Amino acid sequence: MSMDGAGVLKRTLTEDEAAILDAWNASLQGGTSLQSGRIRMAELQTQAKAVFSQLRNAIVSGGLDADGEHFVPLRESLADISRSRAIQGFTPTDTANFVFSLKEPIFEALRRMSAADDSGFAASVLAAGKILDRLGLQTMEVFLASREEVIGRQGQEIAELSTPVVRLWDGILALPLIGTLDSARTGVVMENLLQAIVDEEAEIAIIDITGVPTVDTLVAQHLLKTVAAARLMGADCIVSGIRPQIAQTMVHLGVELNVVSKATLADAFAVALRRTGRKIVRQQTASTEERR
Amino acid sequence: MDRIPILKLGGALIVTIQVDMQDRLAIALEEDLSAMIARTGARGVLIEISALEIVDSFIGRMLVSIAAVSRVLDAETVVAGMRPAVAITLVELGLELTGIRTALNVERGMAIIQSRIAEEGEGHGGDWDRDES
Structure with a gap:
């Protein structure tokens, strides 16, 4: 008796469930995702069991179209699994292998089921392969999308964290820049600084570039733009924290910063205090003089 | 045609732009x-x-040319209260x-003008002070 591929596949999945699951578990156990220590065997087995039963239900009730509506619960649980893998930091291979490692056990079972029926075996292998490939690809898509989401969020967090505007004194702001300045960040930096100037009614803003690893013509241009915008708002800018090597590079490149610059933030702060009519006095000298 | 009013306060002229600059x-x-x-x-x-929310290159150039004209007429231009955007x-x-x-803001802008008048007023014998009385 010869059966079509779908029939063989349905029968195999229903009747040979235990053997397929055992083989799948064995193959998962040997896989790298377990060795990385990010997931326990028990959890992996639970996921495998759930996925398998959903796969069986989908194929038995719905047929072979992996994009069909009978596969929705399976696709959703696979998406959940790969999303959590992405967050836990699994490699793409580990994530894809979770689905692809099911292929071999199923093919084995199909071979056992259709021992004498070559054409039925070939058809069922083709059908099962098609479904599993589709599912594997979907898993990867979700995995990559989640990874990109994570990366995007991190980038946003870094951008927010790395542009704080600090109030050093009444009317004196500091902007410690950390990391490379690109156009997108310059925009954020500029907006933050200008808003802070308005909020704090600042007269002087100190831009500290100790944490900027390199200053090329582009970065210098971004800095100058920020300084110019602050000046338009009526605040003076002082650039501080230019390291000796960077100063040399800038001169060799012919980059000119036509702003007041100081070697350290402390120097710049002293200048800012002086400009706003303040002075730092050492208290100890006064007290020793009193004692005399 | 509407005109923007110009206020005289001491030796300074004050203009506030509160409408869209055509x-x-x-x-x-x-x-x-x-x-x-020239008159005062x-x-x-x-x-x-x-109050100015939208600027274009023409308004920017207008500010520069007002400043240039004022400088020729020996007056210093201070732009105050520019929005971050x-x-x-x-x-x-x-x-x-x-x-x-x-x-x-206007307060600081006036302080700049006053200090200039105070500096140069001495050379002129503070004529604008007497002018007011």
């Missing part, structure tokens, strides 16, 4: 202002633009308004 309005302001400086002998011009736009347009003093 090109024609800007030209009229430049004319009025230069006439007023003002030493400073304060342009308050905190406006400042960013002007910088992106490449108009850094060099030669114009800027201040965060």
Whole structure:
């Protein structure tokens, strides 16, 4: 008796469930995702069991179209699994292998089921392969999308964290820049600084570039733009924290910063205090003089 | 045609721009202002633009040319109260308004003009003070 591929596949999945699951578990156990220590065997087995039963239900009730509506619960649980893998930091291979490692056990079972029926075996292998490939690809898509989401969020967090505007004194702001300045960040930096100037009614803003690893013509241009915008708002800018090597590079490149610059933030702060009519006095000298 | 009023306060002229700057309005302001400086002998011009939300290159150039005309007539121009968004736009347009003093608000802008008048007033025998009385 010869059966079509779908029939063989349905029968195999229903009747040979235990053997397929055992083989799948064995193959998962040997896989790298377990060795990385990010997931326990028990959890992996639970996921495998759930996925398998959903796969069986989908194929038995719905047929072979992996994009069909009978596969929705399976696709959703696979998406959940790969999303959590992405967050836990699994490699793409580990994530894809979770689905692809099911292929071999199923093919084995199909071979056992259709021992004498070559054409039925070939058809069922083709059908099962098609479904599993589709599912594997979907898993990867979700995995990559989640990874990109994570990366995007991190980038946003870094951008927010790395542009704080600090109030050093009444009317004196500091902007410690950390990391490379690109156009997108310059925009954020500029907006933050200008808003802070308005909020704090600042007269002087100190831009500290100790944490900027390199200053090329582009970065210098971004800095100058920020300084110019602050000046338009009526605040003076002082650039501080230019390291000796960077100063040399800038001169060799012919980059000119036509702003007041100081070697350290402390120097710049002293200048800012002086400009706003303040002075730092050492208290100890006064007290020793009193004692005399 | 609407005109932007120019207020005289001591030796300073004050202009607050509270409407959308049309090109024609800007030209009229430049004319009025230069006439007023010449007539009153003002030493400073304060342009308050905190209500200005949209700038284009024409307005930027108008500010620069008002400042240039004022300087020829021996008055210093201070632009006060520029919004952050406006400042960013002007910088992106490449108009850094060099030669114009800027201040965060009217109070600081007036302080700049007053200190200039005080510095130079001594040389002139403080004539604008007597003028007021």
